[in-house]
Amino acid sequence: MSFEDFNISSQVKQAILEMGFSKPTPIQQKAIPxxxxxxDITAQAQTGSGKTIAFAVPVLEKIFIPDKSPQAIILCPTRELCMQVADEIGRVGSKIKKLKVLAVYGGQPIGKQTRVLKKGVHIIVGTPGRVIDHIERxxxxxxxxxxxxxDEADEMLEMGFKEDIEKILxxxxxxxxxxxxxxxxxxxxxxxxxxxxxxxxFIKISSNKKNLPKITQYFYKCDIKDKFDSLTRLIRAYxxxxxxxxxxxxxxxxxxKKHLKKQEFNVDALHGDMTQKARDKVMNKFRNGNINILVATDVAARGLDIDGVDVVINYDVAQNADDYTHRIGRTARAGKTGYAFSLVSKDEISRFNNIKKSNRISEKxxxxxxxxxxxxxxxxLDEIKKSKDNVDEYIKIIKKNEANSTELAARLLKMIIEN
Structure with a gap:
């Protein structure tokens, strides 16, 4: 199946194609038609399964542009997810002229959001608390x-938004x-x-078989006193x-964070006690590559959607299987591959064994x-083997120099690793 098979507008099809997607993911295949x-739909699907496009497409198909009053509202648990969802809907709807999408959330001056709302908005993406605030004003x-x-309804309920959601509905x-x-x-x-x-x-997409096939999962037993050293070895190895x-x-x-900084890693942290401004600053550094290691709690990392996360490391074992799934789903986004590592001390073994029952995690x-x-x-070497580039020109150079190809490859490998 391709997006061409869906009964949707040419503008939406073109935008999705330009985003680099040709084949719908399982949740998109089932939910969009x-x-x-x-x-109405109740869909069980993990973060990273492509659910934003699964609801963005049908929402956009119903929008009547001449009517500038809100026609759709998407509720998300966190500011970060609101911004990401609004951005993605904007991209899917980029070929629809005069479409207005607005993200409303706490931590940003309400006056700015109010001014945009008064000008006219078709789609609102918001956190429940800020949406209620705008309704009451x-x-x-x-x-x-x-x-x-x-969106991510279970996380909204965990964060105490049930009354707000019901009030909005x-x-x-x-x-x-x-x-x-x-x-x-x-x-x-x-x-x-x-x-x-x-x-x-009701639509259910199996997380184990369909959404996490490209995540290589390992766990490492270690004494609690050796955890930090184990962490740095894994970071260096991969x-x-x-x-x-x-x-x-x-x-x-x-x-x-403190001890990684001491070893001169480019690292920063996210946790619930930080102000929204401080969290945004850290997230921008991580997105822009100014830091390449982010240490976070589950609450602070809710709704994070960063392309290119290669490895997720559970320094502490997750509290349950659902939290574990949310954590490792931050890697291997959009068809890429990724690694998930868990460091397991003696007092965490029982909790980890429960997680292991529903996940394929190999011991290393x-x-x-x-x-x-x-x-x-x-x-x-794995990356090199995957390459489909034409190297005929370089083969000629090697032959011309009568170099021992094995020795030459070894020297190149040494240079790459050491630099």
Whole structure:
């Protein structure tokens, strides 16, 4: 199946093609045709499965541009996810002239958002708290809403937004279409679906088989006193561009950041005690490559969607399988490959064994200094083998110099690793 097979406008098809997508992901294949019929959907799909496009397409197809009042509202758990979702909807709708998409969230002056709302907006992407704020101030009237999307609904409920979500839904017309996307479907999600959706179609995309095939998962048993040394060895061995390290507490985040800085790694941290301005600054540094290692707690990293994260390292074992899935889903985005490593101390084994039941995680030993070079070499060779570039010109040069090809390859490899 390709996007050409969907009954959607040429503008949306062209925009998706220019974004580099030709084949829909499993969630897009299942959700888009159903949503285009106007029916309600409850979809279980992980972060990184392509769900934003799965709801962006049907939402955009219903927008009537001459009407400048809000026609769709997408609720997200965090400021970061709001910005990312609004940006992606803008890209999918980039060929639709005069389309207006606005992200509303806390941490940004409300006056600026109010001015844009008064000029006219077709699609609102917002955090529940800030959306409620605009409704109560009279800035946002939801009477013309035709589509409501709850994105990462389980995370919104975990963060205490249930009352806000229900208040927003009760302010929208009863004939609206409601699309609910969630990585897990706990009882609270089922209650909301029952109360606010009309005969929803349930779609489930298996996380293990379909969304995480390109993540190589390893775990390493180590004493708690050796954890930090183990961490640095893994970072050095895999020599990657972007690394995301998860810790369970702010104290642990601060410890890891401080000691990585001492070893001159380009690192910064995210945790719940930071101001929004400070968090934005760190995120921009990570996105722009000014730092290549980010240490974070689960709460601070909710909704993060950064392209190019090569490795996720669980410095502390996740509290449960769902949190583990959310963490490792930050790598291998958009069809790329990635690694997920977990450092497991004795007091974490029981918790980790529960996670391991639903994930394919192989045990490995922390690499020795000699093995670090071997791993680096193998990764480089794997990349070279994958290359489809024409090298005939270079083969001629090698032959002309009558060089021993094996020795020459070894010397080049040494130069690459050591530089």
């Amino acid at each position: 159903e949503a285009l019929k106007g029916i 009279g800035n946002l009237d939801l009477i013309g809403i035709e589509s409501v999307v709850l 009760s302010n929208t017309p009863s004939q609206r279409q409601t699309l609910l996307f969630s990585a897990t479907i706990p009882s609270e999600i089922r209650e909301i679906a029952k109360k606010y959706q009309k005969n929803p179609k 020599d990657v561009k972007l690394v995301l390290i998860f810790c369970n507490t702010k104290k642990s985040v601060d410890f890891v 030993q922390i690499p020795t200094l000699l093995e670090i070079n071997e791993i680096k070499s193998q990764l480089i």
